[in-house]
Amino acid sequence: MSIAEILDRPAVVPLWPIVGRPLLLAESTTYQLAAENRLPVEVIRLKRRRVARTVDLHRFLGLLPEENGAAPTYQAGASAGNDEGGPGTGRTASVEQIRTYREVRDRNSSMHRIAQTSTSTATQRLDRESVHAAETPAARDARIEDAVDRILAELAKPTPTEQLHAVLSEHGIQLIEWDPSGLPEDLRDGFYAFYIETAGRKTIVVPTGQAPAHRLAAVRVLLTHQGVLA
Numbered sequence: 001m002s003i004a005e006i007l008d009r010p011a012v013v014p015l016w017p018i019v020g021r022p023l024l025l026a027e028s029t030t031y032q033l034a035a036e037n038r039l040p041v042e043v044i045r046l047k048r049r050r051v052a053r054t055v056d057l058h059r060f061l062g063l064l065p066e067e068n069g070a071a072p073t074y075q076a077g078a079s080a081g082n083d084e085g086g087p088g089t090g091r092t093a094s095v096e097q098i099r100t101y102r103e104v105r106d107r108n109s110s111m112h113r114i115a116q117t118s119t120s121t122a123t124q125r126l127d128r129e130s131v132h133a134a135e136t137p138a139a140r141d142a143r144i145e146d147a148v149d150r151i152l153a154e155l156a157k158p159t160p161t162e163q164l165h166a167v168l169s170e171h172g173i174q175l176i177e178w179d180p181s182g183l184p185e186d187l188r189d190g191f192y193a194f195y196i197e198t199a200g201r202k203t204i205v206v207p208t209g210q211a212p213a214h215r216l217a218a219v220r221v222l223l224t225h226q227g228v229l230a
Contacts, residue, residue, distance in 0.1 A: 012044065012051040019052050022061055160212035164219060171228055173202040180207045192218035195226050202228075 013019060019041060020030030034043045034050060041056040135143070158166070168175055180188045192214070194205040204222070206215055223229040 011054055012046070013054050013057065015039075015043065015050055015052060019057055022057070160216040164212070164216045167216075167219065167223070167229075168204070171202065171223070173204055173223075173228075176203060176205045177208045178205050193222045195222050195228075197226075 015034055016027045016030050019039065020027060023030070023040075025033070030039070031050075033039045037043070039052070040060045041052040044051050044053065164175075167173075180191045183191065191207055192210070196203045196205065204219055206218070210218075220229065
């Protein structure tokens with residue numbers, strides 16, 4: 001809204017958009033601040049409408065000539081029917097007021113973005129449900145069968161323990177668990193697996209309580225380093 005548009009107004013103007021937009025406020029924020037008596041202009045109630053004096057808005061926006069070099073101020077006088085502020089209440093447009101308006105505006109903008117995100121998520125869910133609802137019985141059965149096949153394939157994969165036993169059995173290696181609590185802390189923390197081969201006997205020593213997946217990875221790395229695994 002340009003300065004010319006603001007100046008070319010009648011004696012009283014509506015709170016939205018004439019008052020709210022020059023203050024960079026959303027419509028809901030404008031009416032919220034008016035209800036809390038926190039707008040920098042006096043709010044006047046005319047029947048069911050709430051308006052502000054044009055001269056008060058001009059003064060706050062610095063569009064009136066300043067008197068004696070003083071900064072534009074607003075002094076609210078008595079107003080019949082205005083139950084949102086007491087007569088004779090004085091206010092001064094300050095940086096703190098403007099900061100308050102912007103904080104409320106930013107908070108409302110954040111709430112609006114959250115609402116938009118929630119709406120978008122709900123719309124995506126409805127879209128997926130609509131796609132499934134439009135499926136033919138044959139397509140639905142095929143989709144369910146494919147999902148079951150993927151689950152069964154995952155269940156059919158050998159566990160880390162089963163994979164470890166298969167590797168050890170293939171290469172004739174014995175596995176021994178050993179409690180490393182007696183080792184110094186630096187050695188204990190770095191102990192994952194130890195390979196011993198004497199008189200044709202192959203043995204791997206691992207710490208007790210080691211996670212199966214970590215044990216499998218450590219054994220594979222160690223046997224690869226020893227040349228047992230390619």
